[in-house]
Amino acid sequence: MRLFTPNEYHKTIHDIDLVKLYDLGKRLILTDLDNTLVGYDILLPTSEIIAFKEKCEEVGLKLVIISNNKEKRVQLFSEKLGVDYVFSAMKPLKRGYRKIASDYTPNEIVIIGDQILTDIFGGNRMGYYTILVDVINYNNEQFKTKLNRFFERIILKKLKLKGEKNDTK
Ligand SMILES: [Mg+2]
Structure with a gap:
């Protein structure tokens, strides 16, 4: 179960203690897009997300979007937000991460996702x-994601994470 267990769990990205991450030596945040930053149907960054990105930069953390979604979706959102991005990342395969994270050591890197x-x-x-956040909105998820959710519920039950808000390590 260790590989399925996040270092932290929060309701939303806004509950994450960015200063603590910096103090832990973290310098790069690779964040998921869909249902982590916004729902699938939100095409552009909201004012909350823009504020989150600015806070990351103030603290000294570089924010990059890494998404399994298609180029058009990821590019539009990321460019409006003003961050680097990887689309069609094929998470959890290693290729997409290597593409973006080569300037950093693994212990400097934070993953955020739902x-x-x-x-x-x-x-x-x-x-x-790794930091797990709650899903923003289950609507419009693709079949593959729905299938993943089925197994995820089993894992979450084992981890007893659902509905709680605390650090797990
Ligand atoms: Mg997601």
Whole structure:
């Protein structure tokens, strides 16, 4: 279960203690897009997300979007937000992470995401610090994601994470 267990769990990205991450030596945040920053149907960054990005920069953390979604979706959102991005990242495979994270050591890198089987599992495999957040909106999820959710519920039950808000390590 270790590879499925996040280092931290929070309701939303806004509950994450960014200063603590910096103090832990973290310098790069690789965040998922869909259902982590915004729901699938939100095409552009909201004012809350823009504020989150600015806070990351103030603290000294570089924010990059890493998404399994297609180029058009990820590019539009990321460019409006003003961050680097990887689309079609094929998380949890290692290829997408390597593409973006080569300037940093694994212990400087944080993963944020809403899916255990892609974001958390993938990040843990790379030796990154992983943060799970609650899904923003289950609507409009693709079949593959729905299937992942089925297994995710089983894992979450084992981890007893659902509905709680605390650090797990
Ligand atoms: Mg997601």
